[in-house]
Amino acid sequence: MFPYEKYLRRDRFPHIWCTGCGCGIVLKALLRAIERSKISKDDIALVSGIGCSSRTPGYVDFNTLHTTHGRAIAFATGLKLAKKELKVIVVTGDGDATAIGGNHFIHAARRNLDMTVLIYNNYIYGMTGGQASPTTPTGKKGSTAPYGTIEPAFDISGLAIAAGASFVARSTCYHAVQLDKYIHKGILKKGFSVIEAISPCPTYYARPNRLGNVVDMLQWYKENSIPVEVARKVSEEEKKDKIIIGILHDAEKPEFCEEYQRLSARVRKIDNK
Amino acid sequence: MxxxxxxxxxxxxxxxxxxxxxxxxxxxxxxxxxxxxxxxxxxxxxxxxxxxxxxxxxxxxxxxxxxxxxxxxxxxxxxxxxxxxxxxxxxxxxxxxxxxxxxxxxxxxxxxxxxxxxxxxxxxxxxxxxxxxxxxxxxxxxxxxxxxxxxxxxxxxxxxxxxxxxxxxxxxxxxxxxxxxxxxxxxxxxIEIVDRARTKQNPEDYKPYELTDSDIPLFADFGSGYRYHVTGLSHDETGFPTNDPKKVDLLHRRLNRKIDRYKSEIISYKTAFLEDADLCIVAFGSSARSAYRAVSRARTSGLKVGIFHIFVLWPFPYEELNKIARRIKKFIVPEMNLGQVAHEVACATKYEVTQVNRVDGGLITPDEILEAIKNVPV
The missing domain is CATH 3.40.50.970 (Thiamin diphosphate (ThDP)-binding fold, Pyr/PP domains)
Structure with a gap:
């Protein structure tokens, strides 16, 4: 049995998540990844914004920071730059990271600041009652899209890659074992790493869209996910509406903290001359 | 030197x-x-x-x-x-x-x-x-x-x-x-430099918002071994969110009391020529510069004008101005807005306040203040 207890603030339970919510699965994957990384609890800062996923930090025994809606990555940027030895992990949702916080998300990726952003993507605003989010698939319903949304959805991982992230991976709550491997790799990666976890919201996404219960949703993930290696070989038509999972991007590029330290050293050398 | x-x-x-x-x-x-x-x-x-x-x-x-x-x-x-x-x-x-x-x-x-x-x-x-x-x-x-x-x-x-x-x-x-x-x-x-008071407690015993005599909780740096929770939700002394009315009330009253009880140490202003003045100019920021010039010119013409120059706007010096209003009944507030501080001065003094305002991007000149001084009915 994995020692989850070691990381949980048991006095904070019961948690606020609905029955069947994917947040718990993602949280457990995160804890397994952290355990494997052997980083001390004192050296981990878990930062979040607002939403269901952003309640995660309250339940775990790290340096935990629950910030304002959309701004977790910006808070985390200050924290990381002020204390570079901290391992900073941001937990956020699709709305938090790509709607209200979209600007911070792309710019942190561009800067390639060393942090890991774990995005619980459940295609909906759960906390506020099921409104459509930037990742709600076209045609799917939310409380603010009663006739189905007419907007195209964001590809979060694609956005992260385009914006300059070093490491980008996607998994689902069905593929929980892969998920913790990707989170672990993201944590170890020097640079901006993004892990997108497709996560079920049985209450506010499945119900209006008649997707069944959480088991049906996980079954759907199982049947409709394509490993990235396979996806690269098949036609666009075959990939349509599928979830492409795996390590989507892994690159070496200059990391912001190191570049800043280099700059500071160079400036001070000039001053001393 | x-x-x-x-x-x-x-x-x-x-x-x-x-x-x-x-x-x-x-x-x-x-x-x-x-x-x-x-x-x-x-x-x-x-x-x-x-x-x-x-x-x-x-x-x-x-x-x-x-x-x-x-x-x-x-x-x-x-x-x-x-x-x-x-x-x-x-x-x-x-x-x-x-x-x-x-x-x-x-x-x-x-x-x-x-x-x-x-x-x-x-x-x-x-x-x-x-x-x-x-x-x-x-x-x-x-x-x-x-x-x-x-x-x-x-x-x-x-x-x-x-x-x-x-x-x-x-x-x-x-x-x-x-x-x-x-x-x-x-x-x-x-130069006095103040650093935040930090906890010396054992990390296991640390409560980030524990009540202290000073009303100001002791700080612990993130990543220094004190693992705690920070949230913008209403929280109790442990830092975790709460909806308990008693705890929420305690938090908000303490947060505001924290400034209120120390306001005498925070409020700061300078006065000049107020001893015999029958008119007081309340000024701050760059408008205070023009106010000093206006006061010195008014004094040269024999007008009994003084100045109350505010350095700390919030908390506002209500009581201090109220004290001055026991003797002086006329106040002028020059400010580059339409009366934000004048309103507070009126609250503090209970008198009508003469306003000198500009919102056209120009600075308030000493002449404009002097004009107001001369026009205030004696």
Whole structure:
């Protein structure tokens, strides 16, 4: 049995998540990844914004920071730059990271600041009652899209890659074992790493869209996910509406903290001359 | 003695940046905006030299968030902006108030609302500095009127922020920000620097918002072995969210009491010629400069006018002005807005207040104040 207890603030339970919510699965994957990384609890800062996923930090025994809606990555940027030895992990949702916080998300990726952003993507605003989010698939319903949304959805991982992230991976709550491997790799990666976890919201996404219960949703993930290696070989038509999972991007590029330290050293050398 | 070493010609914005370094600020996050950009530019050059961190963020919301994050790691942090950016920062200023994270926000005021007059001065963010974020919340705002005062009050802003664990707003305006004046620096050893009080408890026993006699909780740096939770939700002394009415009430009353009970140590003003005066000019920021000139000219013509020059706008010196109003019944408030401070002076004194206002981007001249002095019915 994995020692989850070691990381949980048991006095904070019961948690606020609905029955069947994917947040718990993602949280457990995160804890397994952290355990494997052997980083001390004192050296981990878990930062979040607002939403269901952003309640995660309250339940775990790290340096935990629950910030304002959309701004977790910006808070985390200050924290990381002020204390570079901290391992900073941001937990956020699709709305938090790509709607209200979209600007911070792309710019942190561009800067390639060393942090890991774990995005619980459940295609909906759960906390506020099921409104459509930037990742709600076209045609799917939310409380603010009663006739189905007419907007195209964001590809979060694609956005992260385009914006300059070093490491980008996607998994689902069905593929929980892969998920913790990707989170672990993201944590170890020097640079901006993004892990997108497709996560079920049985209450506010499945119900209006008649997707069944959480088991049906996980079954759907199982049947409709394509490993990235396979996806690269098949036609666009075959990939349509599928979830492409795996390590989507892994690159070496200059990391912001190191570049800043280099700059500071160079400036001070000039001053001393 | 004044010599090349301790005197320099510099702008208010430059003095603000240099003073922040003296105060111990080692983290700046900002976004370009006129007329405050020189503060960021100066610190982009200076912070890497000093071993601190400068980062240009993607917007003002991020800048405010980043300085809070940095302060939680235990460093003194600051941002600088002007009206539109100050508006964008408000939500996170509330977060800093709520979570008691020290930080300094410099607002070099320009004409508003909206984009307004980007290159011209105003003093119209006085109320936004106090009430810009939602909910009752503690805040301190200071308003220097010269380059030297900008230096001194920037340091004091950090000291207040550290001592009371509140965000502190430095309200400059375009005139102070851009004016070049000779500044004679105080001796380093004469400058008081305050650092936040930190816990010495065992990490297991630490409660981040535990009640203390001072009403100011003891701080622990993130990553120093004290693993605790910080949230903008109403929380109890453990830092975790609560809906318990008693605990929520306790929190909000303490947060506001924290400033209220120490206001006599925070409030700051200077008076001149008030002893025999029958008219008092209440001024702050760059308008105070014109007010001094107007008062001295009025005195030359035999008019009994004095000045009450406010350095700390929030908390406001209601009681001090009320005391003066026992003897003086006429007040003039010159300000580059439509009466934000005049309204507070009227509240404090219970008298009607004569206003001298400009909102056209021009500064208030001594002549305009003198005119008002002459027109106040005796």
């Amino acid at each position: 004044v010599n090349r070493e301790n005197a320099k010609l510099m702008t208010g914005n430059e003095a603000c940046a240099e003073a922040a370094l003296v105060a111990g600020m080692s983290f700046f996050a900002g976004y370009p905006i006129t007329p405050s950009s020189e503060i960021a530019e100066c610190l982009a050059r200076r912070l890497p030299q000093e071993g601190g961190t400068f980062v240009q963020m993607e917007d003002e919301l991020a800048s405010m968030a980043a300085i809070i994050g940095a302060s939680l790691a235990g460093v003194k942090s600051m941002t600088a902006t002007s009206g539109p950016g100050f508006s964008l920062m408000q939500e996170n200023i509330g977060y800093a108030s709520m979570t008691e994270v020290p930080c300094v926000i410099v607002n070099v005021q320009r004409g508003g609302p909206s984009t307004g007059l980007p290159t011209l001065p105003s003093q119209a963010d006085v109320m936004q500095a106090r009430w810009g974020t939602h909910g009752d919340h503690p805040i301190i705002a200071v308003a220097p009127s010269t380059v030297r005062e900008t230096y001194d009050w920037t340091i004091k802003a950090f000291n207040f922020s550290e001592r009371f664990r509140v965000p502190v707003v430095v309200l400059l305006d375009e005139i102070i920000g851009h004016i070049n004046e000779k500044i004679v620096f105080p001796k380093r050893e004469e």
